[in-house]
Amino acid sequence: MGIVERKEREREEMRELILEAARKLFLAQGFDKTSIRNIAEAIEYSPATIYLYYKDKNELLYSLHEAGFRKMMEQFSIVATVQDPFEKLVAIGNQYLKFAIENPELYDLMFIMDAPMETLSCREEEWDEGARSFEFLRTTIAECITAGHFKNTLDVESASLTIWSFMHGLLSLHLRKRLTFLDDNREMERIQDSFKLFVEMIKSSM
The missing domain is CATH 1.10.10.60 (Homeodomain-like)
Known part of the structure; x- marks a missing residue:
């Protein structure tokens, strides 16, 4: 070298x-x-x-923020080989869960902490990382609609926001230790069961 x-x-x-x-x-x-x-x-x-x-503390925070999204999108890349759009959507959900559970501090910084958004606001910049990841979800749901899934809706953005909101809510409850009141040592199992139930609810509405 x-x-x-x-x-x-x-x-x-x-x-x-x-x-x-x-x-x-x-x-x-x-x-x-x-x-x-x-x-x-x-x-x-x-x-x-x-x-x-x-340059400063804000640049440090932004670098961490970007690194988190790069890592998440790398995990999403493994679903590219899934042909059926709905199965791809489920795979994205599983990868999202996996990323957040394995990287709780990064997820917190990316999706829960106020500071990154305040930093972007001060710099008068858009949340490009969030927009790109949301577009990945939105594109997959649009493919689902084209393939005949989600027959009851043509509003891709609303469907995307609904699905993301469920996933984020479930993970936020876990990361903020709001599920500990169940006190039965089955938290990971409950998260997976909740996700499976959500998938079945989506299927039944098609």
Whole structure:
């Protein structure tokens, strides 16, 4: 490995170290209460080092946000080989559940925390990552309608929002520990059962 390649690898490793520390602190104590100095202390470097890689705290947050969506969309890519649109929709749902359960902190940052949306608002930018992932769902539902599914609706956006809302609500209850009141150690099983029931409800409305 040459000097240039080694330096680039070291820079990438430092970026990852900074991002990981920022992610933990943002989630543990909140975006507003976390400073660049806090992040620097967590990785035992000076704040000046972080500024070599990221302009400010907002850029750090946005990088984490983007990374989360890239990872989620990579997981969605495995459903591309599913031919039947409805089966593809179910597969997307399963992957969405899997991503959130395996990456609860990322899901929190992407879909629950206010800070990323406030950051975008301050920068007068649109939520492109959310729009792209929603378009992936919307396109799949449009394919379902073309294939003869969802005969009772032609409103692709409403159908997409309804399905996403159910999935997000179920996961938010889990991630915010609102299902612990059931107290029977069957939370994961209940989530899967709830998803299966939702799929059956959709089928019965076709």
